[in-house]
Amino acid sequence: MKPGITVITLGVKDFKRSLNFYKNGLGWPTKATETDSIAFFELNGTRLALYPKDDLAKDANIPAGGSGFSGITLSHNVSSESEVDSLIVDLRRIGAKIVVEPHRTSWGGYGAYFSDPDGYLWEVVYNPGWKIDKDGLVKFP
Amino acid sequence: MKPGITVITLGVKDFKRSLNFYKNGLGWPTKATETDSIAFFELNGTRLALYPKDDLAKDANIPAGGSGFSGITLSHNVSSESEVDSLIVDLRRIGAKIVVEPHRTSWGGYGAYFSDPDGYLWEVVYNPGWKIDKDGLVKFP
Numbered sequence: 320m321k322p323g324i325t326v327i328t329l330g331v332k333d334f335k336r337s338l339n340f341y342k343n344g345l346g347w348p349t350k351a352t353e354t355d356s357i358a359f360f361e362l363n364g365t366r367l368a369l370y371p372k373d374d375l376a377k378d379a380n381i382p383a384g385g386s387g388f389s390g391i392t393l394s395h396n397v398s399s400e401s402e403v404d405s406l407i408v409d410l411r412r413i414g415a416k417i418v419v420e421p422h423r424t425s426w427g428g429y430g431a432y433f434s435d436p437d438g439y440l441w442e443v444v445y446n447p448g449w450k451i452d453k454d455g456l457v458k459f460p
Numbered sequence: 461m462k463p464g465i466t467v468i469t470l471g472v473k474d475f476k477r478s479l480n481f482y483k484n485g486l487g488w489p490t491k492a493t494e495t496d497s498i499a500f501f502e503l504n505g506t507r508l509a510l511y512p513k514d515d516l517a518k519d520a521n522i523p524a525g526g527s528g529f530s531g532i533t534l535s536h537n538v539s540s541e542s543e544v545d546s547l548i549v550d551l552r553r554i555g556a557k558i559v560v561e562p563h564r565t566s567w568g569g570y571g572a573y574f575s576d577p578d579g580y581l582w583e584v585v586y587n588p589g590w591k592i593d594k595d596g597l598v599k600f601p
Binding site: 320321322323324325326327328329330345346347348350359360361362363364365366367372375376378379380381382383384385386387388389390391392393394395396406409410418419424432437439440442443451454455456457459 | 461462463464465466467468469470471472486487488489491500501502503504505506507508509513516517519520521522523524525526527528529530531532533534535536537547550551559560565573578580581583584592595596597598600
């Protein structure tokens with residue numbers, strides 16, 4: 320199995336609300352199919368999809384019920400501390416819930432967390448040891 | 461906020477077990493820091509990280525408890541139906557739990573699901589309408 324994730328799909332409770340957050344709030348471009356129940360975002364690297372949580376559970380043949388921490392976080396690395404700060408200002412303005420304010424991390428980075436309308440967690444972070452390439456992907460040392 | 465996810469972090473219960481699954485089972489290369497409690501995988505596109513679930517929850521300032529469906533799935537698109545079949549054979553051999561056997565999907569694709577040691581769901585899928593580029597990423601039509 321080649322090392323790679325092609326799509327990450329977030330199972331959402333209210334499709335229109337989530338689509339509005341990512342498409343109009345964050346301003347991310349949808350591509351390919353965008354219907355009343357599925358949207359694909361054209362991102363650098365792994366693509367993002369939104370799909371109703373119940374339908375996603377059905378596809379995977381598991382019960383849709385679930386509560387508490389999903390166990391998964393998504394990171395958005397940037398190139399400086401000030402970029403973290405300014406993104407958090409923007410995110411607060413569009414109504415994202417800031418769950419951890421920008422702060423220096425234990426490992427020498429600088430980051431913050433916000434949550435999307437379903438409570439999925441996103442880290443906005445600067446790691447001084449990593450470069451961001453022209454495609455917006457991280458270059459490990 | 462530029463459209464992109466740099467890292468997907470899976471919060472895991474037993475770090476060594478999960479590291480073994482991804483590194484030795486799937487054969488995916490770790491890069492950057494790999495310690496007793498964090499590993500980064502050098503993937504095409506968005507990178508993957510493993511980190512203890514309790515620590516991840518603490519970083520995000522939320523309770524670590526959670527149960528049932530995480531609400532998130534990760535996809536691994538391939539270029540043919542036979543590639544889905546052969547990957548599932550490989551995955552079964554390394555002890556991955558196949559939760560949905562390869563089958564034709566409602567939208568004209570062909571796919572299957574497996575779960576990792578923490579129950580995180582992966583879709584192995586062929587979408588005849590999408591191309592896979594040289595970097596292993598999907599090209600939307």
